[in-house]
Amino acid sequence: MQDALRQFKADFFQALAHPTRIAIVEQLREGELSAGTIIERLGIEQANASQHLAILRAKNILVNRKAGNQVFYSVRDRRILEILDIMRQYFHAHMSEVLATLRAIDKADKVRR
Amino acid sequence: MQDALRQFKADFFQALAHPTRIAIVEQLREGELSAGTIIERLGIEQANASQHLAILRAKNILVNRKAGNQVFYSVRDRRILEILDIMRQYFHAHMSEVLATLRAIDKADKVRR
DNA sequence: ATGGTATATTCCAAATATCGAATATTTGCA
DNA sequence: TGCAAATATTCGATATTTGGAATATACCAT
Numbered sequence: 410m411q412d413a414l415r416q417f418k419a420d421f422f423q424a425l426a427h428p429t430r431i432a433i434v435e436q437l438r439e440g441e442l443s444a445g446t447i448i449e450r451l452g453i454e455q456a457n458a459s460q461h462l463a464i465l466r467a468k469n470i471l472v473n474r475k476a477g478n479q480v481f482y483s484v485r486d487r488r489i490l491e492i493l494d495i496m497r498q499y500f501h502a503h504m505s506e507v508l509a510t511l512r513a514i515d516k517a518d519k520v521r522r
Numbered sequence: 523m524q525d526a527l528r529q530f531k532a533d534f535f536q537a538l539a540h541p542t543r544i545a546i547v548e549q550l551r552e553g554e555l556s557a558g559t560i561i562e563r564l565g566i567e568q569a570n571a572s573q574h575l576a577i578l579r580a581k582n583i584l585v586n587r588k589a590g591n592q593v594f595y596s597v598r599d600r601r602i603l604e605i606l607d608i609m610r611q612y613f614h615a616h617m618s619e620v621l622a623t624l625r626a627i628d629k630a631d632k633v634r635r
Numbered sequence: 636a637t638g639g640t641a642t643a644t645t646c647c648a649a650a651t652a653t654c655g656a657a658t659a660t661t662t663g664c665a
Numbered sequence: 666t667g668c669a670a671a672t673a674t675t676c677g678a679t680a681t682t683t684g685g686a687a688t689a690t691a692c693c694a695t
Contacts, residue, residue: 415541423539
């Protein structure tokens with residue numbers, strides 16, 4: 410049983426373990442948005458967005474509502490947003506590491522060019 | 523910059539996206555433990571434990587302290603435990619899915635046998 | 636019915652994560 | 666010094682994740 414709980418938690422974290430999926434959840438902080446709006450705001454590929462949305466749906470982090478042509482997504486449980494809030498405090502407290510991440514990304518960009 | 527923050531968050535979630543690593547952090551809830559104690563309590567391979575500990579160290583979720591022969595690990599920031607606490611509320615609220623995970627694991631076990 | 640718009644799914648290749656076995660490193664002690 | 670205990674690292678095989686291209690599906694309007 411303990412194992413199942415841990416697997417459940419691990420699955421949950423795995424679902425959020427991608428910058429695009431974090432970005433999607435953050436976009437939905439204020440309320441539901443259509444898939445198209447999310448794609449537009451994040452500037453990502455349609456297929457890619459749809460795959461990430463499927464993952465978030467499968468883990469029950471998002472729920473969706475069809476309205477005619479469109480599909481509107483929203484965060485199912487506000488505790489998920491609470492977790493992201495704590496995360497924000499957490500990395501404000503450890504800003505130096507965030508900056509290290511930033512520098513690493515910048516360096517990788519330079520290599521790529 | 524926004525991207526770096528998201529990458530940082532994603533890395534954090536990724537670090538916790540494994541049942542063994544969740545178990546390790548939970549073991550450390552009450553305070554530091556040696557690597558050997560963690561291995562003993564979880565009943566996992568030494569090499570495997572060491573790899574997971576390395577991941578948690580790399581993401582600064584754990585800190586370690588050498589004392590002679592042994593290495594003691596502890597959770598660096600109690601906000602990490604807060605996040606796990608919220609997770610507990612979260613899956614109590616969604617126990618039916620936890621049970622579904624449990625059943626899925628059970629089923630997989632049966633197939634394996 | 637036909638075409639257009641919105642979204643989802645499938646397929647494939649590259650990248651990454653995982654595990655156990657073997658090996659290496661560090662430290663304490665005879 | 667040399668051996669044993671504790672921990673870390675490397676390596677190779679396998680599994681999972683990821684993104685893009687192509688394709689499929691659902692719904693609406695004409």
